[in-house]
Amino acid sequence: MGTPHSKVLSAEQAALLIRDGSTLAVEGAGRLLLSEAICGAVERRFLATGKPSGLTLIQPCGFGDDENAGASHFAHVGLVRRVISPGWGDSPKMAGLALDNQVEAYCFPQGVVGQMIWASACKKPRVISHVGLGTFVDPRLDGGKLNAVTRDDLVEILELDGTEWLAFRVLPIDVAIIRGTTADEFGNISMEQEPAFLEPLALAQAAHNAGGLVLAEVKRLVRRGSLHPQMVKVPGILVDGLVVNPEAWQIHGEERYNPAYSGETKAPDVALAPGELSQRMVVARRAAMELAPGAVINIGFGIADGVPVVATQEAVGGEVTFTVEQGTIGGIPMRGRALAAQINPEAIIDQLSQFSFYQGGGLDLAFLSFAQVDQQGNVNVSKFGTKLPGCGGFIDISQNAKRVVFCGLFSKANTVRVEDGAVRVVSRGATSKFPARVEHVTFNGDRARQRGQPVLYVTERAVFRLAEPGVEVLEIAPGCDLERDVLAEMGFKPKISPALRQMCPSVFRPGLLGLRRTWSAPSADRPSGML
Incomplete structure (x- = not known):
């Protein structure tokens, strides 16, 4: 040799x-x-x-x-x-x-x-x-x-x-x-x-x-x-x-080498101004309202990766600890295919140890994306249509976190506008993301109910929760009609909360949400998913 x-x-x-x-x-x-x-x-x-x-x-x-x-x-x-x-x-x-x-x-x-x-x-x-x-x-x-x-x-x-x-x-x-x-x-x-x-x-x-x-x-x-x-x-x-191989990438195709990703240096704090209110950002903003001070959090791939962006905009990122399953703790998770890295991590441990922590119930909260949700509250992210993403760490995380917030757009290939503080549904989606039964069970709603695990499903049109016996509508977006814009595009009829309320209007308007103020608000003034 x-x-x-x-x-x-x-x-x-x-x-x-x-x-x-x-x-x-x-x-x-x-x-x-x-x-x-x-x-x-x-x-x-x-x-x-x-x-x-x-x-x-x-x-x-x-x-x-x-x-x-x-x-x-x-x-x-x-x-x-x-x-x-x-x-x-x-x-x-x-x-x-x-x-x-x-x-x-x-x-x-x-x-x-x-x-x-x-x-x-x-x-x-x-x-x-x-x-x-x-x-x-x-x-x-x-x-x-x-x-x-x-x-x-x-x-x-x-x-x-x-x-x-x-x-x-x-x-x-x-x-x-x-x-x-x-x-x-x-x-x-x-x-x-x-x-x-x-x-x-x-x-x-x-x-x-x-x-x-x-x-x-x-x-x-x-x-x-x-x-x-x-x-x-x-x-x-x-x-x-x-x-x-001297040409090896730190993050292939994304970054040759940035010492702030490996913890060798600290990048300066960058103030992020709230950007355009797209559907995806609306979901991230509403999901971020479930943040709580001191929480240890996992951020999943997909639409959920907007939550740390909102936390940074709101200047509350230092009040929570974001983690990623590949072993980083603290810092700000990257977005997209670079999500396995964090900028300015406080600790980097091996992946085996991170999953020991996750599987043992160490996470206070997980923000994960969804592809499908059915009437039992089951979630599919692993196999649907001609797509085969697999499960990654989704099962380890969703099954064991103390609370889970699933994030996703309400419908696929639809046209929705966020304007004047409201959601306008221009055209229906080609495929329902709320079928009667998911194609692949990546998260089991019935087992979560048995464990007493609080679960929310956040979309730009409505917020749902895992209830008995199935999924329940908690909140509806301003500008959306419950029957026309939500129920008519679902493959099942969810339970309607007797306390159904409007999603927080500030989610749909430019500017900051004021998350710190929300944390100290009386419980009656908090979003309905808050614990």
Whole structure:
């Protein structure tokens, strides 16, 4: 491997080490920590020679740039035969293979997949978890299988002390591909310029303990002993090959390097003036009214990522703590595909530890997006129509947060205007986002009711809550008619709250909401979802 005593390889040499039929675990989260040199070399080798073939690809987090990077390097018929991943939306090419029944496709919660990696390192046979019960991951529904060619059962029901659990099968890992910032000549790896750590140590331990290979891509190489031992995230005893790629992105396609994302510096505070009142911003503004001082919060991908923007505009961001499942705590979450990073984070921990906190109920509040909501309060974000985003950390978070606010536009492909402090529905949506039954259960409303978990569903036309026996309308937007603009476009008839009220008018008018004032207001003056 390279010159004697050297672990440095070219990307092409690293790709040659991967054998047919291997189980390959690859690190990455959205556009973060992509090992583009190694993964690109694996793809080029396959296209030229047909090898390696028949791989099982395990992704602890969905990764890619919506085009050709990340998991898309493996999205070729024959290169992979099975994929286990929480997220599929970052690689439409891989999602296309799954939808076309050209690859075995599993989708498990992000925290659980990380724990499967950890368990593989420990040589434990199963991960036992409550996360996923009552969702499409439950074997009584789909067992995490996304298509007809996926037949093997990788999750089962287990009863312990009279309580049901899910038991996820743990697979040995033959090859781990990880990313870092700096490596010394022995293979000790630091991550000082990365916006997240994820789980490189667990991946490396799993492959090493199975007698496999650990391939690491880094930006730079230094002399052995140069790295402070407290900076080393993966020790060199676990690393077999190093690929040096000075062009590696901090956030692929978005940011070469910004020290404020990795916590090396602090960016100046920027005052954000309230922008145009789009439908999406109206949803974010109403959702932000559920913020409470001192709350520890998760922000999900999609329309919910506007909540930190509103908090910053209202100068209350310092009164709450935003977290992202990839391991950042404090700071301001980025938007869009860069959401896995935060600017000015206060702490960055590994993803496994973050999910331990989440799964144990550490979150006070979660703002998550929705694609569909049905009459039972079930939510779908994972598979609808021809879209296959997957679940990411949604199940881990929504099932365990003390309160959840789901955010979304009321209808798809509609025309709505926000003007003169009111909502004007110009045309109806082509597809209802409130069907009688969701296509995929990513959040189970009945189980949430049994737990007594408070749940809101916020749209630009109305606010709903999870009630008994189903969804209840709490608030209606100014300018909207309940029957014409809400009920007529739903696939079921929700319960109407006897205390139905108008959504806060300031949500629909330019200017600040005055959230600090809302926090100190008498309960009768607060939005109806407030606790």
